[in-house]
Amino acid sequence: MSTETLDVGVEKKPSEIVSRDPATGEEIGRAPLASPEEVRRAVTEARAAQGSWAKLSYSERGRVVMRARSVVLEEMEQIARLISMETGKPLAEAISMEITPTLDLMQFFARRTARLLKPEKLDIGQYGLMGRSSRIIYKPLGVVGIISPWNFPWAIPLGEVVMALLAGNAVVLKPSELTPLAGLKIKEVFTRAGLREELLHVVVGDGRTGAALVEAGVDKLMFTGSVATGKRVAEMAARRLLPVVLELGGKDPMIVLEDADLETAASAAVWGAFSNSGQACASVERLYVHERIAPQFIERITAQTRSLRQNIGTSEDTDVGAMSSERQLKIVEEHVQEALSQGARALTGGRRAPGLSGPFYEPTILADVTHKMMVMREETFGPVLPVMTFKTEDEAVRLANDSVFGLTASVWTRDVARGTRIAERLESGTVMVNEVLYTHGIAQTPWGGFKQSGLGRTHGRLGLLELVAPQHVHINRLGWVRDFWWFGYTPQALRLFRGFARRFATGKVTQTALLFPHMLRRLFERRP
DSSP: OOOOOSSSSEEEOSSEEEEEOTTTOOEEEEEEOOOHHHHHHHHHHHHHHHHHHHHSOHHHHHHHHHHHHHHHHHTHHHHHHHHHHHHOOOHHHIIIIIIHHHHHHHHHHHHHHHHHTOOEEEOOGGGGGGTEEEEEEEEEOSEEEEEOOSSSTTHHHHHHHHHHHHTTOEEEEEOOTTSHHHHHHHHHHHHHTTOOGGGEEEOOOSHHHHHHHHHTTOSEEEEESOHHHHHHHHHHHHHTTOOEEEEOOOOEEEEEOTTSOHHHHHHHHHHHHHGGGGOSTTSEEEEEEETTTHHHHHHHHHHHHHTOOBOOTTSTTOSBOOOSOHHHHHHHHHHHHHHHHTTOEEEEOOSBOTTOOSSOBOOEEEESOOTTSHHHHSOOOSSEEEEEEESSHHHHHHHHHOSSEESEEEEEOSOHHHHHHHHTTSOOSEEEESOOSGGGGOTTSOBOOEETTEESOBSHHHHHHTTEEEEEEEEESOTTSOOTTSSOOOHHHHHHHHHHHHTGGGTOHHHHHTTHHHHHHHHHSOOO
16 A cells, blocks of 8 residues: 555645545545544543443344445445545446445445354363363454545445444544545444444544544554555554554566466456556556467557546546546656666556646556566556566466565466465465455455555454454353362372373373373362
8 A cells, every 4th residue: 555645635724624636636525634632532432432332232233334335325426426536536446346345345244243253162172071161252342443545445444444333343433634525424324324423433634643543542453554654553553552453555466377368367457457546455566477478468458558548537438547646646657767767668658648637647568677676566556567477387476476565466377276276375365366456345355465565354254353352251160179280289189280291181081081080089189
């Protein structure tokens, strides 16, 4: 995820933030700026309300979420337009990549959270023969803080808000300062659905507001953003022993083997690289193509890229919209210019989009790149697709793993078994075979990465478990009997302990049975 923008595309005033359409520069609306004191008050109010919310059943909480889902459906066109205007992305992607996945997530977790968090009975081996039992129950954390990004200002925070609420928590959400209105719209949706006001607060502001949220006493923090900012968040959280989930971006590789379906893989590469103007942490940012098919494959992706229609996002036939800000576009320009100066070739694009004002950058394909270039090492977060060739599977795996990131990867082949074998060698949190980019939209699957792509998971059962505190409950049904290993220690006790080490610890009932005479003697032994 690219570095948060604190001063581009946003006008800061003492009491409000002005949100503007990055494509046109026009004002969309204004949002009140939360002070550190207001952030602390939001957390305090959320905590006071959380207890009664947690006492509701999963089905009662689920009904609130389903009412919110109905509100989203009712207002889908208005919400999509708001997302498009705040981010610059096409309306089609606002619906397909932001709204549709969250509608699915809302219904899935509203119906399944009770099952996913059902108490679990543990197999405790031979201790069970001694009248013992153990289970895990899942308790709400309390107040969850969420700091969300500008590239998916609806799908990312709404999914995390829904899951946190269903788990019995209250939430304080800090949306990106570039997309504050989307965050406030999430609040409005839940208010219309009947959620108690104090259970979901939205605090608008910049990095200082996010810092205030970290310091405000939340019980867990979910952060999506850049590695640099994520490290600062982690450092602040560590001083408070505050648990965090960090989703910090990627440099996601796509491997196209010599037996891949070229037309399908080419379409996947183009969509995976240029949807949302390449501003997705799971965008294809490195493309590795087998040398045998490279000429025809590169020809296909170049032709498809040149056919993409670039315009303002609210135009219904736009394929690629504006970038989020001038600052982000300059990062893209820096990466491309450095690559060109070191011998790379732009097969198409490589410049600002002619005829369009605002932060529009032409979808770009670069050939003759190397891993020494920023465009292959650092997160570009823009519409740029660098291409390299490889000779062998081992070389492809080595190149794909040669990164400090490890969020997603994809392998393209007609041989699914071969693709699966390669997938298991890749150092990524999600690896897709013959798919690309989209699994954040599958509510049932976990989202998160290896290495500097972050810590923890969102979505799926693993993501839900990040939002609860597991409690181990251990019961001894023979509570009137003293345990063998209690005081006082005697020669008889020591013989029994040696027997436990040699026999009980084998996990075999037949071996443990040999200890019964010693256990009985210990049971009736005089002890303090």
